[in-house]
Amino acid sequence: xxxxxxxxxxxxxxxxxxxxxxxxxxxxxxxxxxxxxxxxxxxxxxxxxxxxxxxxxxxxxxxxxxxxxxxxxxxxxxxxxxxxxxxxxxxxxxxxxxxxxxxxxxxxxxxxxxxxxxxxxxxxxxxxxxxxxxxxxxxxxxxxxxxxxxxxxxxxxxxxxxxxxxxxxxxxxxxxxxxxxxxxx
Amino acid sequence: xxxxxxxxxxxxxxxxxxxxxxxxxxxxxxxxxxxxxxxxxxxxxxxxxxxxxxxxxxxxxxxxxxxxxxxxxxxxxxxxxxxxxxxxxxxxxxxxxxxxxxxxxxxxxxxxxxxxxxxxxxxxxxxxxxxxxxxxxxxxxxxxxxxxxxxxxxxxxxxxxxxxxxxxxxxxxxxxxxxxxxxxx
DNA sequence: ACCTGAACACCGTTCAAGT
DNA sequence: ACCTGAACACCGTTCAAGT
Numbered sequence: 001x002x003x004x005x006x007x008x009x010x011x012x013x014x015x016x017x018x019x020x021x022x023x024x025x026x027x028x029x030x031x032x033x034x035x036x037x038x039x040x041x042x043x044x045x046x047x048x049x050x051x052x053x054x055x056x057x058x059x060x061x062x063x064x065x066x067x068x069x070x071x072x073x074x075x076x077x078x079x080x081x082x083x084x085x086x087x088x089x090x091x092x093x094x095x096x097x098x099x100x101x102x103x104x105x106x107x108x109x110x111x112x113x114x115x116x117x118x119x120x121x122x123x124x125x126x127x128x129x130x131x132x133x134x135x136x137x138x139x140x141x142x143x144x145x146x147x148x149x150x151x152x153x154x155x156x157x158x159x160x161x162x163x164x165x166x167x168x169x170x171x172x173x174x175x176x177x178x179x180x181x182x183x184x185x
Numbered sequence: 186x187x188x189x190x191x192x193x194x195x196x197x198x199x200x201x202x203x204x205x206x207x208x209x210x211x212x213x214x215x216x217x218x219x220x221x222x223x224x225x226x227x228x229x230x231x232x233x234x235x236x237x238x239x240x241x242x243x244x245x246x247x248x249x250x251x252x253x254x255x256x257x258x259x260x261x262x263x264x265x266x267x268x269x270x271x272x273x274x275x276x277x278x279x280x281x282x283x284x285x286x287x288x289x290x291x292x293x294x295x296x297x298x299x300x301x302x303x304x305x306x307x308x309x310x311x312x313x314x315x316x317x318x319x320x321x322x323x324x325x326x327x328x329x330x331x332x333x334x335x336x337x338x339x340x341x342x343x344x345x346x347x348x349x350x351x352x353x354x355x356x357x358x359x360x361x362x363x364x365x366x367x368x369x370x
Numbered sequence: 371a372c373c374t375g376a377a378c379a380c381c382g383t384t385c386a387a388g389t
Numbered sequence: 390a391c392c393t394g395a396a397c398a399c400c401g402t403t404c405a406a407g408t
Binding site: 021 | 401404
Binding site for chain 1: 255258259261263268269271272275276279285286287288289290292293294297298300301302304305307308309318321322325326329332333334335338341342344346349350353354356357358360361362364365
């Protein structure tokens with residue numbers, strides 16, 4: 001609050017003329033930022049591509065504002081932009097054949113995946129001693145007595161999460177969603 | 186630091202005789218808590234059940250210590266208990282037919298899913314005005330002009346994430362992992 | 371309606387000093 | 390080696406007072 005006020009050239013407590021508290025201010029900011037996520041081409045019949053695009057944009061947005069990730073995870077998200085995003089996702093899920101409760105579950109699972117992934121990545125990307133940390137991890141994993149699997153994969157495990165891993169997980173979720181529609185229960 | 190010191194009957198700065206800073210203290214605590222996650226029955230050939238058990242235990246542990254969830258998401262996790270957990274997961278993934286890079290990816294994706302899910306849930310479970318918040322959301326979704334999918338599912342979408350949703354996402358990931366092993370690339 | 375200075379009750383951490 | 394009181398540089402927020 002203090003540093004924002006300073007950038008606005010105003011005393012810190014002046015902000016309380018506009019917002020009841022910090023949480024309310026951040027809620028407004030969050031939904032505003034969601035406006036940066038582009039809408040999928042509605043004409044496109046490729047539901048998988050549309051969902052993947054939204055999830056990639058969401059992850060990219062979060063990585064741009066790492067400080068806000070805990071807020072995105074914990075806040076309800078019922079501003080206009082959050083609702084538009086939800087509607088676009090439900091539209092794509094309906095094209096995939098998911099409706100009702102299963103569609104609501106899929107929406108939440110996909111969002112949690114993208115949010116969780118970014119929440120995992122962001123602090124590592126920002127860590128100034130990141131490369132050193134990777135070397136330390138590799139050594140810890142490589143020297144783990146009685147844990148042969150960790151030793152064997154120490155090189156892979158020590159690396160940070162990357163684009164390819166994000167795509168793999170997204171692919172896994174979308175593939176299962178496609179199957180869910182084919183053989184509903 | 187101050188409240189912990191008080192519970193120990195000691196001045197706050199006395200803690201700095203044992204830990205260089207707050208982060209180091211919490212890193213130690215985190216790995217200690219991971220010791221509460223039970224190991225899967227190693228004799229069991231059911232790799233899916235073993236992985237599911239670990240993920241359920243992880244989620245349950247995080248929900249017991251909601252304040253620590255951001256730490257679990259951002260910290261590397263290379264203490265003895267974290268490594269044991271990783272080794273058990275890799276063991277199960279190997280039984281599923283995943284080795285090397287794909288196994289490392291699967292490990293990270295599953296952990297991110299469980300951590301992300303708990304990070305999403307925890308603040309909602311703690312919110313004292315949770316029920317009121319659900320009603321507000323339902324009304325916001327239900328009254329969204331031009332967003333028919335949101336309106337249609339307002340009841341489902343307003344609810345909090347639940348056990349069933351967690352199980353669905355876990356099932357989707359494990360199913361795709363099973364397929365990955367059947368037809369590797 | 372919108373802003374201010376001053377203050378309150380908190381933080382994590384440092385430092386010099388004690389035993 | 391382990392602890393202390395005092396202080397530092399921060400927080401978000403409240404309150405009474407100003408225009």
